[in-house]
Amino acid sequence: MKDKSTSIDVARRAGVSQSAVSRAFTPGASISPVTAERVMRAAEELGYRPNSLARAMITGKSRIIGLVVAYLENQFYPVALERLSRALQARGYHVLVFLAENSTDGVPDVVQELIDYQVDGIITASVGMSNELTNLCETAGIPVIMFNRSQDDPRLSAVTSDNLAGGRAVANFLAAGKHERIAHIAGWQGSSTGRDRTRGLVDGLKDHGLAPVAIIDGMYNRDAAAEAARTLFGRPDRPDAVFVGNDHMAFAVFDVLRFELGLSVPDDVSIVGYDDVPIASWPAYDLTTVRQPVNRMIEATVDLLLSRIEGDMEPRRVLIPGPLIQRGSARKPRGFT
DSSP states (O other), rough: OOOOOOHHHHHHHHHSSSHHHHHHTTOOOOOOOOHHHHHHHHHHTTTTTOOHHHHHHHHHHOOEEEESSSSSSHHHHHHHHHHHHHHHHTTTTEEEEOOOOOOOTTTTTHHHHHHTTTSSSEESHHHHHHOOHHHHHHHHTTTEESSSSSSSSSOOOOEEEOOHHHHHHHHHHHTTTTTOEEEEEEEOOTTTHHHHHHHHHHHHHHHHOOSSSEEOOTTTTTTHHHHHHHHHTSSTTSSSEEEEHHHHHHHHHHHIIIIISOTTTTTOOOOEEEEEOOGGGGGTTEEEEOOHHHHHHHHHHHHHHHHTTTTTTOOOEEEEEEEEOOOOOSSSTOOOO
């Protein structure tokens, strides 16, 4: 079997230094186009590819980012993870994706495994970080960015949409539509996103002299949301509007109301979701929802993570507002903007 070519072999073939070969394969490194072309031509002729593990041992940088997500049933996360991966790859990083439990206890096994992989940074998507895990990452020198989740820990950076403002926008919209019996199937109240959307709705309705007729924690779970809908609409004073804590649950509520209970949306009841995933715009749902500005959230997350990797160790919290998208699942107030 032919021995693998090394960077020394490439340097000799191209007539350049070994450091020039290294720079040619390092995204963003300073090297002239002519030299880079000679290195790449020599590498192709020799069948050479750089050894990422060896480079990591030398530089202390793996150029790997760990993405930790609680679940992928919600369409928001496959979309977000794909775009996060592409954005990181465009900046010269590789991505490892891990699934973890959605709980307040954090993800010890997964984070320990990521540390063992010597990742340069970690992005958690709707996954909590315990104090122990935060200490572990700090000790290892690995920055952590929370995506679509925040925690009251000054050491943690987070990027979220403005969930409080989003909940308040829904309240203003439903009040303007003359709804009086507004129910809320909330996102998991163990998460900052679920709590903030609920608080925004409650505070916003209070401004109009209203209060939710019921709040049920849907746990960001389709089955739990469907059962909550059955409970709410089994009451004699059934709601005339429901704000659901995310689109994933809203679709389940939609299906129960139409196909099990025979109700018309929006004639009998208005439904509003949160996220604006691609299916929300499909004619089968035509869901009014608060759009999470996912592209801006991803841009902020990547910029924040890379700045921390490069030595800016000041944690930051980024809130990005998103618009209410009016579609056909909710009664549209005249003149509302």
